[in-house]
Amino acid sequence: MSSALPKAPRRGLADEAADLVRAAIFSGHFPPGAALREVELAAHLDVSRGSVREGLAQLEREGLVRSGWHRGTTVIDVTAQDVEEVYTLRAALDRLAATTARRTATSEQLSRLDQLIADMAAEIAGTADTRRLVTLDIAFHDQIYTAAGNGRLTTAWQAIRSQLHLFQLRRADAGYDHYRARVVDEHRELAALLRSGDRRTLARLAEEHVDSARRSLLAGLPD
Amino acid sequence: MSSALPKAPRRGLADEAADLVRAAIFSGHFPPGAALREVELAAHLDVSRGSVREGLAQLEREGLVRSGWHRGTTVIDVTAQDVEEVYTLRAALDRLAATTARRTATSEQLSRLDQLIADMAAEIAGTADTRRLVTLDIAFHDQIYTAAGNGRLTTAWQAIRSQLHLFQLRRADAGYDHYRARVVDEHRELAALLRSGDRRTLARLAEEHVDSARRSLLAGLPD
DNA sequence: TGATGTCCCAATGTTGACATTAGAACATCA
DNA sequence: TGATGTTCTAATGTCAACATTGGGACATCA
Known part of the structure; x- marks a missing residue:
């Protein structure tokens, strides 16, 4: 949670509002399709509507919510096509x-x-909290993007990161045991190839890693 | 400029403000590094600061401008690393x-x-307006993304599209003749492979198409 | 003289009030 | 009765005033 220098990045209320709403979506307080009313959120978070509005715009950038002219903001739905799109791009x-x-x-x-x-x-050997496992999984890939050092690439990743988090969470809630069974080995293999693999093998594995995740999620989606 | 049905998408002032400022950046009215002051823009565009603010946030999504806490918004600089990042991701x-x-x-x-x-x-046979040529070039790739039909992929493309436009414009202003000489053939080849090429050949050509553009742009950058 | 601290202002961050709109409920007519 | 037009309202879009902040100019001191 803390680097060598926390560098205290003074953030605006909009950023905090975005964090709070995002957490509420992940926690299931706002299920897919739920309407996010600005006045309601503003009152609950004790900030002005302007800040909430700006925060919601940020969540829209992350693809977590959608909004239209005078039609408000709603949490995205998780359809098979959404999953297909996100995982294809992620690959x-x-x-x-x-x-x-x-x-x-x-x-x-x-x-x-x-x-x-x-x-x-x-985590697997212990309580096997799937929620935390998903967080670690994503943190692993965060680290790879950071190491790549391409700011635009990282931005593109962040534009689907939250959606991915939501998808993986749903996958976890449905209780996919074989995810827990394979997650460690797959990431260990990725790390090994990053150290000393040839480029083509690594490229193929990175794509397959995502493809297997997509298939396993789609298999459990009734949509 | 008009589809069969313009479908009159009622847009907010923020979107229009974003369009106006974007055009001003492309036209050179706001050179790289220029500060975009909210009050100034609001007065000039005759809209409120809130709308300008929202419009600038949109341009930030597109990577055309950068902003920091209480430090305002400025047009991005075109450094060699920026070009490297954008073209690598675009490939x-x-x-x-x-x-x-x-x-x-x-x-x-x-x-x-x-x-x-x-x-x-x-265009090449006629006046050879390089500015319009760049617009057509980008429109060509817009069309490919539309045909792919992946909303998230299109969003990721739009996040670098404006920057790319700015880069290509600079490339055009510097007067690269061999761009004009090769642009038609390269795109014709792409279109042909889209119709009846095998996947691997098409994938390689798409990457090479971008790589050649990057190299030619970097060669003319003094940065 | 140069390093440090203080003040000030221009610019952004935030807010609540006002204007506008999309959608639903209702009324009207063929 | 079903389609069309109207009214109403809750929610968003817009605005201008107020609060806060970062950075530079100036003064101070070793």
């Missing part, structure tokens, strides 16, 4: 991130990947 | 868009590509 982004990070990652960043894998393994 | 996105469109494009959409190529050729 392309992950492929680029991995092959780039293979050249640019520092040994420190690579050890951080090992640490995250160890955390996953510990 | 990955174009690759996915092309391989997807190869499966999903309708014959109508493919003919529209041919039409755009014809427009380019006519």
Whole structure:
């Protein structure tokens, strides 16, 4: 939660409002399709409508909500097509991130990947809190994008990151055991290829890693 | 400029403000690094600061401007690293868009590509307005993304589209003749492979198309 | 003289009030 | 009775005033 220097990034109320609403969506307080009324949120969060409005615009950038002219803002629905779109794009982004990070990652960043894998393994051996497992999974990929060091690529990743989080959460709630069974091995293999794999093999694995996730999620979607 | 049905999408003032400022940036009225003051813009566009603010946030999504806490908004600078980042990401996105469109494009959409190529050729044979040529070039790729039909992919494309436009404009202003010499052939080849090429060849060409553009732009950047 | 602290102002962040709109409920007519 | 036009209202879009902040100019001191 803290770097060497927290660098205290003074943020605006809009950012905090966005964080709060995002957390509420992840927690299930606002289910898919729910309407997010500005006045209601403003009163509940004790900030002005302007700030809430700006925060919602931020969530729209992340693809978590949709809004239209005078039609308000609603939480996105999780349809099969949404899943298809997000995972297809993610495969392309992950492929680029991995092959780039293979050249640019520092040994420190690579050890951080090992640490995250160890955390996953510990979590599975322990209480196996699937919610936390998903967070670690995403943090692992965050780290790869950071190591790649391409700001625009990271922005594109963040534009689907929250949606992905929502999807994986739904996957977790439905109780997919084989996700827990394979998540550690798959990431360990990715980390190994990042260290000393050839580019093409790594590229293919990065794509397959995402494809397998997509298939397993789609299999459990009644939509 | 007009589809069969303009479908009159009632837009807010924020969107119009964004369009106006974007055009002003492209026209050179706001050069790279220029500060975009909210009060100034609001007065000039005759809208409130709130709308300007929202419009600027939109331009930030497009990567055309950057802003920080209490430090205002400025037009992005065009450094070598920026070019590197944008074109690298674009290669990955174009690759996915092309391989997807190869499966999903309708014959109508493919003919529209041919039409755009014809427009380019006519432009070169005529006045050779490089500014319009760049617009056609980007419209060509817009069409491929539309044909791919992946909303998230299109969003990711739009997040770098404006920056790309700015880069290509600079490239045009510097007067790169061999861009004009090759642009038609390259796009014709892309269109042909979209119709009847195998996936791997198309993927490679899509990447190379972007790579050649990047190299030619970087060669002319003193930064 | 140069490093440090203080003040000030221009610009952004925030807010509540007012204007406008989309959609639903109702009334009207063929 | 079903389609069309009207009214109403809750919610969003817009606005201008107020609060807060970052950075530079100036003064102060070792």
